[in-house]
Amino acid sequence: MQFIDDELTYREALHRRKSSSAQIDALVTPASRLPPSQQDHYYAQAIGRWIPAREGPEVHSQSLLENQGKATMPRKVKxxxxxxxxxxxxxxxYLHLLVQAEGVDATVQALQDAPITTKKAKDILRAAGLPLLDVTNPHVASDLLKIRTGVRLSPILLVRGNLSSAVPLHIADGYHRVCATYYTDENTNIPVQLADLILGRPAVP
Structure with missing residues (x-):
């Protein structure tokens, strides 16, 4: 498991829960659930760190609350x-779950041919009708760690929806990266390749 540090996760934990000790306590794994060699520590999921049992979840929860206004933002997404x-x-x-093989091949080719544009993280999630995944999701946590350490993320692949037919936008690849980016700033511009869904092979000119 990869852990992420205090500076990044104060804001994430508080984004998901109201600022109460009881709720943040729920993010702490009791030592009794750990292997014998680790039962003198707690694992605080909210900050991705083991803490000594003598500090206990109550002490650490108070620390989270006291520091919520002091958290620094993660570095800009690259x-x-x-x-x-x-x-x-x-x-x-992913597309094979939605359309026939010919449509998949044609749509993926359209994605490869599409120019890179930018869309805001919040707009991608809204248009797709997808929830913001929790930071405890291992793939989101991994992408957040990449952001924190300056690793470049891959642009997102999007298949355009149809508002008049109530067909949502589809994130063909990159859902976890969108969620991780949202946690840094919902208005972050994300580079994407956006293409229409093609249900058959495009005509040869």
Whole structure:
């Protein structure tokens, strides 16, 4: 498991829960659930850190509350210029759940041909009708760690929805990266490749 540090997660924990000791206590794993060699510590999920049992969840919860206004924002999200090669097969795997194979091939090709544009994190989630995944999701946590350490993320692959037909936007690849970016700032501009869904092979000119 990868852990993320205090500076990043104060804001995330408080984003998900009201600021009360009881609720933040729920983010702490009791030592009794740990292996014998670790039962002198607690694992505080909210900050991704083991803490000595003598501090206890009550002491650490108070620390979280006292420091909520002192948290520093993670560094600016960095992006690759183009999606990574494996993102397109991942998008195809997802699209195979929605359309026939010919439509998948044509749509993925359209994504590869699409220019890079930018869309805000909040707008992508709203248009897709998807919830913001919790920071305890291992893939979101991994992407947050990349953001915190300055690792470049791969742009997102989007298939355009249709408002008149109530068809939502589809995040063909990059849902976890969108959620991680949202936690840094919901107005963050995310580089995307956006294409229409093609249900058959495009006509040859």
């Amino acid at each position: 992006w690759l210029e183009l999606p990574e090669a494996q993102d397109y097969p991942s998008a195809a795997d």
